[in-house]
Amino acid sequence: MSLALDIVARVRNGGGRAGHAWRAPGLVAPLAFVLLLVAAAAVPHWFTALAPDAVDTDAILLPPGLAHWFGTDQLGRDVFTRVVHGTSQSLGIGLGATLIGCAGGVLLGTAAGLAPPMLQRLLVRLIDILLAFPEILLALLIIAVLGRGPANTLLAVGLSSIAGYARLVRSQVLRVWQSGYVEHAVSLGESTPAIIARHVVPNAIRPLVVLATIGVGNAVLSASALSFIGLGVVPPAAEWGALLADGRNFLDTAPWISFLPATVVAASVIAITILGRRLQLLLSQGGQP
Amino acid sequence: MPGWLANALPAGLRRLGVIVAVLWGAATITFVAVKAIPGDPVAVLTGGENVVDAAEREALIRQFGLDQPLPVQYLRYIGQALLGDFGESYQYRQPVIEVIGEAAGPTLQLAGTAMALALGLAFVNALATAGRRKGLRTVLAGLELAVLSTPVYWVGLLLLTVFSFYLGWFPVIGGEGFRALVLPAIALSLPLAALLGQVLRDGLEEALLQPFALTVRTRGVSETQLRLRHALRHAALAVSTLTGTLFAGVLAGSILTETVFGRAGIGQITLQAIKTRDMPLLLGLVMLSALVSVLINLAVDALYLLIDPRLRRTAR
Numbered sequence: 001m002s003l004a005l006d007i008v009a010r011v012r013n014g015g016g017r018a019g020h021a022w023r024a025p026g027l028v029a030p031l032a033f034v035l036l037l038v039a040a041a042a043v044p045h046w047f048t049a050l051a052p053d054a055v056d057t058d059a060i061l062l063p064p065g066l067a068h069w070f071g072t073d074q075l076g077r078d079v080f081t082r083v084v085h086g087t088s089q090s091l092g093i094g095l096g097a098t099l100i101g102c103a104g105g106v107l108l109g110t111a112a113g114l115a116p117p118m119l120q121r122l123l124v125r126l127i128d129i130l131l132a133f134p135e136i137l138l139a140l141l142i143i144a145v146l147g148r149g150p151a152n153t154l155l156a157v158g159l160s161s162i163a164g165y166a167r168l169v170r171s172q173v174l175r176v177w178q179s180g181y182v183e184h185a186v187s188l189g190e191s192t193p194a195i196i197a198r199h200v201v202p203n204a205i206r207p208l209v210v211l212a213t214i215g216v217g218n219a220v221l222s223a224s225a226l227s228f229i230g231l232g233v234v235p236p237a238a239e240w241g242a243l244l245a246d247g248r249n250f251l252d253t254a255p256w257i258s259f260l261p262a263t264v265v266a267a268s269v270i271a272i273t274i275l276g277r278r279l280q281l282l283l284s285q286g287g288q289p
Numbered sequence: 290m291p292g293w294l295a296n297a298l299p300a301g302l303r304r305l306g307v308i309v310a311v312l313w314g315a316a317t318i319t320f321v322a323v324k325a326i327p328g329d330p331v332a333v334l335t336g337g338e339n340v341v342d343a344a345e346r347e348a349l350i351r352q353f354g355l356d357q358p359l360p361v362q363y364l365r366y367i368g369q370a371l372l373g374d375f376g377e378s379y380q381y382r383q384p385v386i387e388v389i390g391e392a393a394g395p396t397l398q399l400a401g402t403a404m405a406l407a408l409g410l411a412f413v414n415a416l417a418t419a420g421r422r423k424g425l426r427t428v429l430a431g432l433e434l435a436v437l438s439t440p441v442y443w444v445g446l447l448l449l450t451v452f453s454f455y456l457g458w459f460p461v462i463g464g465e466g467f468r469a470l471v472l473p474a475i476a477l478s479l480p481l482a483a484l485l486g487q488v489l490r491d492g493l494e495e496a497l498l499q500p501f502a503l504t505v506r507t508r509g510v511s512e513t514q515l516r517l518r519h520a521l522r523h524a525a526l527a528v529s530t531l532t533g534t535l536f537a538g539v540l541a542g543s544i545l546t547e548t549v550f551g552r553a554g555i556g557q558i559t560l561q562a563i564k565t566r567d568m569p570l571l572l573g574l575v576m577l578s579a580l581v582s583v584l585i586n587l588a589v590d591a592l593y594l595l596i597d598p599r600l601r602r603t604a605r
Contacts (some may be wrong), residue, residue, distance in 0.1 A: 001467060018380060018400070038311075040314045053566075055371060056496065079330070095391050125314070126314070128307075129310070129311050129314035129315065129318075129579075131315075132311050132315070132579050132582045132583065133315070133575075133579065135541070135577065136541040136544060136545075137541060137559070137574075137578055140544075140559070141318070141319070141322050141563075141571075141575070142322075143563065144322065144326065144563045144566065145322050146572070164334065166295050191408050209594075217438065221440050222593075224440065225440065225442065225545055228442055228545070228547045228548065229545065229560055230564070231560070231564070232565065244442070244446075246550075251446075251449055252452070252453070252454065255446065255449060255450040256450075258446050259443075259446045259447065259450050262440065262442060262443040262446050263445065265440055266439045266440055266443040269438045269440070269441065270434075270435055270438045273437075273438040274395045274434070274438075275435075275498030283306065
């Protein structure tokens, strides 16, 4: 998960061969899909007439078909309806967790870049230690302390991603601190906190904005993974990961209960990631004449 | 040799310091987590049911040192943990080291197979498409991107749905032996292969543009020889780092893969430890994961010196 940040950070300067970034063919489909997701989160009843918890004992474990696009589960609930109604919660957790991760990352990264040397070394070591953990293990530890549930899943995913963002912010802060305009501000006699708040942080977090886009995809993924292994959002909530967990006991008789919602998660994450990368490419091109 | 040693010793000591610091940090984080868990520790110890009488309760508290002040508990715990003594698992009623040892077998089997498969796929893919076969290259690069952003459990579910449910070639849940290893290993290896393939191709393409590649070509060496004997060495540097990081991450990946395929292993006991709040076991697992990550970083650095002779000179 923090790995994805590394991948993005080393994206090649391949913009030249793709032509202008907005006109690239690979952009329309992901953009449309993300808009569709946002619509499903805002107005789920436009997409399905059924209720997510409506039990239908005449339609148990039906395979996908015209009446039930994604089939039905062991209680006869329509899987497509549940996926649609789960969108808002899953995206909400993804967005919230990314916000926590970024905010924490900016705080920790700025402190680790500009604190007095002793404290700086301590914070850098702390970031290293946190990065030595697989993110999911950290999230699991947090869940073990806080317990399960949507809010705790959001917290666990957010907190466990802080170290990755912090490392990036620190390197940016160090770079900005050396720049001419900071030197200028210092010579004008601005106070250090003002310089940090007004010049350093805003400039240091610019690359973070793009990474955060991709981070939302990763957070959705992590949250659904937590729910899938039974430690995130608990069924009967219609969150995506919980839907997957629901179908785990029916893998040998009705695999679609897990597989089709998982496909929606995969498609969402891919769409968000492609959008983020495109955005990154666009910004890097915009910086050049 | 003494001169070499004099240079290597401080560096080695510094590395040792970092290792101890990371392990200490990991142990401390877990200690804080354990203490932050709400509820009666004795209830956790006895598996939730408060069936113990007062005397037994007293004995348990004394046995696990819960009557000591927090700093004393912390020191005792850190000391024992750094010596590799994690105590006895609440749930399995045997030493944590033994529980982990038993579970490590299937996980190492899975992780090793997946890693070997991923490296094989990545090398073939990169050698075949770096700087040539434009169509194939585009297709594979697109596939890599898709696989990279795909949840590992989705790949697992896809494989299960197609090969177990519809075709019936492989068992759906658990099982022993090679047949049960195929699908999980493929599921775990695909994302690794995609990432490794990307990095390796990038490295190869960069190496093939350098002056030495032209020199080798003018000597009349075949393109395949150039790639295998000269360019690959350059590209392998980045890949070795990544392989290390990825291998450390395989523990995390194994939690999901083992859940999808119902396999026994480290991932499963981690989940169990968290669900039942089996704290000694959880501590052991966290320390193991930190240790693995530190040791792998060490091995990667050593590998660097092996691959790139230039680094040996600057290191001295």
